[in-house]
Amino acid sequence: MGAAAVLSISGLRTEFRTRRGPVAAVDGLDLELPAGETFGLVGESGCGKSVTALSILRLLPRPAGRVAAGSIRFEGEDLLALPEAAMRRIRGNRISMIFQEPMTSLNPVLPVGFQIEEVLRKHRGLSAREARAEVGGLLARVGMPDPQSRLDDYPHQLSGGMRQRAMIAIALACRPALMIADEPTTALDVTIQAQILELISRLQAEFGMSVLLITHDLGVVAETCREAAVMYAGRIVERAAVARLYARPAHPYTVGLFRSLPRAVGRGGKLTPIPGTVPHPAELPPGCAFQERCFQRHAACREDPPWAEVATGHFARCWKPLG
Amino acid sequence: MAEALLQAEGLVKHYPAGRSGLGRGRAVVRAVDGVSFEILPGETFGIVGESGCGKSTLGRLLLRFEPPTAGRVLYEGRDVCGFDARRLKAFRREAQIIYQDPYSSLNPRRRVGELIAEPLEIHGIGGPGERRERVAALLGEVGLRPEHARRFPHEFSGGQRQRIVIARALALQPRFIVADEPVSALDVSIQAQVINLLRELQERFRLTYAFISHDLGLVEYLADRVGVMYLGRLVEVAPCAAICADPLHPYTEALWSAAPMPDPAARRRRILLAGDVPSPIRPPPGCAFHPRCREAFDRCREEAPPLREVTPGRRVACHNR
Numbered sequence: 001m002g003a004a005a006v007l008s009i010s011g012l013r014t015e016f017r018t019r020r021g022p023v024a025a026v027d028g029l030d031l032e033l034p035a036g037e038t039f040g041l042v043g044e045s046g047c048g049k050s051v052t053a054l055s056i057l058r059l060l061p062r063p064a065g066r067v068a069a070g071s072i073r074f075e076g077e078d079l080l081a082l083p084e085a086a087m088r089r090i091r092g093n094r095i096s097m098i099f100q101e102p103m104t105s106l107n108p109v110l111p112v113g114f115q116i117e118e119v120l121r122k123h124r125g126l127s128a129r130e131a132r133a134e135v136g137g138l139l140a141r142v143g144m145p146d147p148q149s150r151l152d153d154y155p156h157q158l159s160g161g162m163r164q165r166a167m168i169a170i171a172l173a174c175r176p177a178l179m180i181a182d183e184p185t186t187a188l189d190v191t192i193q194a195q196i197l198e199l200i201s202r203l204q205a206e207f208g209m210s211v212l213l214i215t216h217d218l219g220v221v222a223e224t225c226r227e228a229a230v231m232y233a234g235r236i237v238e239r240a241a242v243a244r245l246y247a248r249p250a251h252p253y254t255v256g257l258f259r260s261l262p263r264a265v266g267r268g269g270k271l272t273p274i275p276g277t278v279p280h281p282a283e284l285p286p287g288c289a290f291q292e293r294c295f296q297r298h299a300a301c302r303e304d305p306p307w308a309e310v311a312t313g314h315f316a317r318c319w320k321p322l323g
Numbered sequence: 324m325a326e327a328l329l330q331a332e333g334l335v336k337h338y339p340a341g342r343s344g345l346g347r348g349r350a351v352v353r354a355v356d357g358v359s360f361e362i363l364p365g366e367t368f369g370i371v372g373e374s375g376c377g378k379s380t381l382g383r384l385l386l387r388f389e390p391p392t393a394g395r396v397l398y399e400g401r402d403v404c405g406f407d408a409r410r411l412k413a414f415r416r417e418a419q420i421i422y423q424d425p426y427s428s429l430n431p432r433r434r435v436g437e438l439i440a441e442p443l444e445i446h447g448i449g450g451p452g453e454r455r456e457r458v459a460a461l462l463g464e465v466g467l468r469p470e471h472a473r474r475f476p477h478e479f480s481g482g483q484r485q486r487i488v489i490a491r492a493l494a495l496q497p498r499f500i501v502a503d504e505p506v507s508a509l510d511v512s513i514q515a516q517v518i519n520l521l522r523e524l525q526e527r528f529r530l531t532y533a534f535i536s537h538d539l540g541l542v543e544y545l546a547d548r549v550g551v552m553y554l555g556r557l558v559e560v561a562p563c564a565a566i567c568a569d570p571l572h573p574y575t576e577a578l579w580s581a582a583p584m585p586d587p588a589a590r591r592r593r594i595l596l597a598g599d600v601p602s603p604i605r606p607p608p609g610c611a612f613h614p615r616c617r618e619a620f621d622r623c624r625e626e627a628p629p630l631r632e633v634t635p636g637r638r639v640a641c642h643n644r
Contacts, residue, residue: 044510044511044512045510145598159599161599162599189373189374189537189600190373190537190539190578190581190582191373191577191578191581191596192373192599193581193583194580194581194583194593194595194596195595195596197583198593198595216510216511217583218511218585219540219582219583219584219585220583221585222583222584222585222586222587222589223583223584223587242587243587243588246585246586246587246588247588256512257511257512258585259515260511260512260514260515261511261515261540261585262515262518262540262541262543262544262545263540263543263544263584263585263586264585264586265544266544267543267544267563267564267567269544271515271518271519271544272515273512273513273514273515273516273519274512274515277480277482277513
């Protein structure tokens with residue numbers, strides 16, 4: 001992309017130890033995240049989108065998972081080469097993260113206000129009193145109803161939507177350059193989801209930060225992102241501006257996703273599911289990982305497909321891209 | 324209008340909610356709080372609403388899994404709670420359920436063939452040989468292979484497991500199926516396979532579905548008519564096409580506008596509801612939706628609006644419509 005990248009991943013390979021030996025959940029992933037906007041990373045379960053996020057933050061479950069190759073450049077440094085102490089200064093500070101289920105990321109035995117103060121004291125070096133003073137304002141900014149009275153509440157006393165607001169307040173406490181949101185609204189009802197997506201969009205613009213929004217929901221991407229990438233079996237198979245991606249998808253997998261979506265085909269339209277299931281990461285065919293489910297498979301698919309530029313800024317990893 | 328296959332009349336289901344504040348009396352969860360509608364033969368009736376609105380409880384009441392606190396369910400005009408043993412057994416054959424999670428609804432220690440044959444055994448249908456044939460045929464109906472009968476549930480993917488659940492629900496040749504979030508646990512590409520299967524089966528066996536879902540896109544695609552629930556009550560019942568094009572109740576309108584559209588060109592006006600859904604233990608007085616409603620006025624705070632017909636086939640519970 002022409003615009004400056006806030007983060008660039010190249011050749012990332014993340015492996016997990018299994019009984020069948022090491023298996024790559026992410027393999028050969030290249031991704032440049034544009035600065036100052038919301039970028040969507042879409043894919044179905046097991047495609048490696050969450051593993052990508054955990055690799056960026058170096059939060060992979062140990063010892064099972066490890067980054068086997070690649071680099072992740074952020075603010076002039078390779079995150080994968082940093083000592084743990086330096087990484088700790090970046091995590092939660094320059095790069096923060098919100099997860100699907102805020103109940104499991106908040107500490108259940110500490111009041112919410114205290115958990116936000118802790119971030120301000122640890123990362124920004126504020127005194128307890130200064131931190132306390134700032135927390136109320138932070139909660140107000142994320143739209144927490146009646147923020148002052150919520151400071152002493154424990155996570156279980158908040159609704160799902162309020163918990164996610166508290167998580168976002170923690171994520172924003174240090175004005176990060178990049179916020180990674182992994183399925184931030186998947187556990188929420190649709191009216192609450194709308195509130196949280198609106199909040200993320202507003203805060204992204206206010207703080208001028210970059211957001212990596214990871215989701216399985218093409219509707220969520222359409223409404224919040226300017227640009228997006230589609231992942232399949234550990235790699236990015238397509239990337240384009242959202243308007244272009246939805247109007248003229250180029251990779252057969254992306255095309256298949258849209259044809260499977262009731263809202264995209266419309267009432268009375270015919271759903272055309274993608275045949276079969278995602279192959280196990282240890283049993284990927286050589287060449288294109290999607291070939292066995294593809295409606296236009298041919299001989300060349302046994303070879304690694306090129307990252308083809310279908311139109312300006314629109315790429316697909318395919319021998320015969322559509323679009 | 325055609326004769327209804329199933330009718331709910333003033334259905335109420337309250338559950339005890341443990342002790343209330345000072346130990347005086349017992350609080351109740353008003354899971355379903357006065358619901359009336361009908362399901363016509365051969366149609367897909369969508370029941371939508373957010374978590375805790377009572378849609379799953381309603382599904383269970385329709386199948387007589389538990390008795391209602393008040394009101395009745397009529398199946399072919401007769402109260403399901405008044406069925407004698409013989410009639411009840413027939414009802415248990417004709418009315419089936421498909422649950423959301425194909426991981427917890429299949430016993431992991433039994434083979435697929437046994438799981439599908441179980442309803443036949445319970446109802447004493449056929450001998451072992453006939454049952455085996457029937458299981459093989461059912462597996463074929465749902466797109467699996469006869470040899471799958473010998474395997475265990477864990478050997479299958481989520482989508483295949485849901486096919487097994489569907490085969491089991493079809494074993495007794497039912498007429499009515501409550502599908503409670505049947506594809507919510509599945510990925511989009513697999514969802515589409517199961518949705519297509521449900522539609523094919525409906526056509527082939529003239530099934531009637533009560534399709535419970537939080538996924539508006541799915542309901543929009545599948546349902547003939549839709550009932551929208553909020554805090555235990557129906558706020559709107561209408562043909563699906565009408566509700567999508569022109570929702571009448573302010574909650575329906577907000578719900579539809581909040582559902583993300585997979586179309587970046589469709590920049591719609593999103594109505595953001597303030598706050599959360601109130602607790603069904605202490606629902607607001609009057610119209611339960613009034614604290615979040617932009618159009619609420621005095622009467623909404625005092626008097627619960629009844630579900631009434633505004634145009635033929637369209638019912639809405641709102642003082643403003």
